[in-house]
Amino acid sequence: MLTALLARLTPDRPVLLAGPTASGKSSLALAIAEAQGRSVVNADALQVFDGWRILTARPGPEELDRAEHLLYGHRPVDADYSVGAWLREVAPLLTRQPAPVVVGGTGLYFSALTEGLAEIPPIDTSVRSAARLKLAEGGPEALIAELDPVTRARIDLANPVRVRRAWEVARQTGRGMADWHAATGAPILPPERAHLLHLVAPKDWLASRIVRRLDAMLADGVLDEARAIAPSWHPRLASAKAIGAAEFVALARGEITEADALARTAVSTRQYAKRQRTWFRRRMASWTTLDAVAISAMLRDPQEHIGFVNEIGARGTLDESRRQTYDGRTAGTDDV
Template sequence: MSLPVEIHPDRPVLIAGPTASGKSALAMHIARSQGGVIVNADALQVYGNWRILSARPSAEDTATVPHRLYGHIGAQADYSTGHWLREVAAILQTPVRAIIIGGTGLYFSALTEGLAEIPPTPPALRAEADHVMATQGLSTLLAALDPTTLARIDTRNPMRVQRAWEVQRATGRGLAAWQDDTPPPLLPLTACTPLLITANKDWLNARIARRFDAMLAAGALDEVRANLPLWNPALPSMKAIGAPELIAHLRGEMTLDQAREAATIATRQYAKRQRTWFRARMRAWQPIEAETLTA
């Protein structure tokens, strides 16, 4: 693999990009050629109950290069951007160069722009929010938000909307107001090499389809079956793309071919949301075309 940009071996590297775009291969190449520890920046890959569907690094990769923050959180544990940022801060204090890789844009913005120190949501309020979402829907939560927060968040993302609602109810201040009091970033872009993998839609869609087929061949259905006793769509750990569709198949609600098609479509839609977010929030990052990395 040849890199189209110069990467300084002593600076941390950030690698963001949509799902299935080749981020892991790039991180492995940099780690093998320059050294470093690969650090997860994907909100789903932190959970231990999804190895296949979350596309966690293979046993061969983790035996070759040190990896951190993969699969270390229980399925029912509470884990937030703040938890992740504190764990990354500890890694950055070590002498080993970090190669931070993932598709969760919020993690990267917290790392490079700072994260507001918002008090945690009380469990009773979280339960109330879950109830409102389940019985009244997203529109009720949106209607309660202050105008500034409403204009700033992704109103199509239920988790982000519920989080904003919880913050406002718990603290009496809108999420936007808390964000405006954000402290300095842990790792500003000027102190690292930020790389953003971009990908042609058709090229990426074909990769997504092939990867899901590979997941099925690797035992994704058995992995989903093992998660059936824990299944709760409201849990952050249960947001694995493809899991709801394979759950529906196991329950006899659709054929495996139908589940495969639905999961592939859901993955494409997720990748589209990622690309939209990256274009809006990562304009200062160094773009790298995914096709050049796999040529």
């Protein structure tokens, strides 16, 4: 199976590999990199920070020894970072030969890379403060009510971060987010110049892996990681958006129990995986879909769940009935 996949991946083109959290995309990226002499480039907005290696599931020493990894943990935990900054850093890496494997779960990074990014001016602190105040007082609905109809139709209204960002842009610039996106320039990496791969996984399989990964994080020392960060941690930091950061910092400070921290983080992670799967399904319909369960079994991933093993299609895609099951349309409703 891996041999068939590798045969389709020409070394002169970057491989873009997207997938929801805990789907095994890092393991597949490493396998591709090792087999073809490629480097692995991070496309996860939280793995760029140096303070949360365990919590964000950044590659460990063993993985780093097996292939070169770039843009992982290279920014201070208290630094700001944006998709624009990531694009500027990733652009020169794409010219390497063999071309790298770009892997992660931040959909905005991939869309900006392959579709272009609107050059929106920086948002003033006063505007951010006003957005936070309005969000605290009236919830996302208060911000949504002030967005233009086109922007409302195009953004994920269930994602408060996206809603707040759209409101801030409109307040700062006088133009809606949709208007800015309409003026987007040419992409750094047009889709036809890359191999586009999307790991698809059923929610129950992901949920099981999420629980086991949290247990592994606890065993690997995530609480020590939180204790080291807690004195300088602030919820407004970009790195604070890491799922579980607030919970494990609260645990480190003695504010909640270990059981509460694990339970809350598990729920948040499942909700995040649902948002990722929805976003990828809508925005990556033309990408080659790979069966995460079969890939995991093939790679003998330690978190592999035997009960869900399936064979990948001859062309590396899922047929429609199985795609619907994986999307949650026939498998039941995701956690909300």
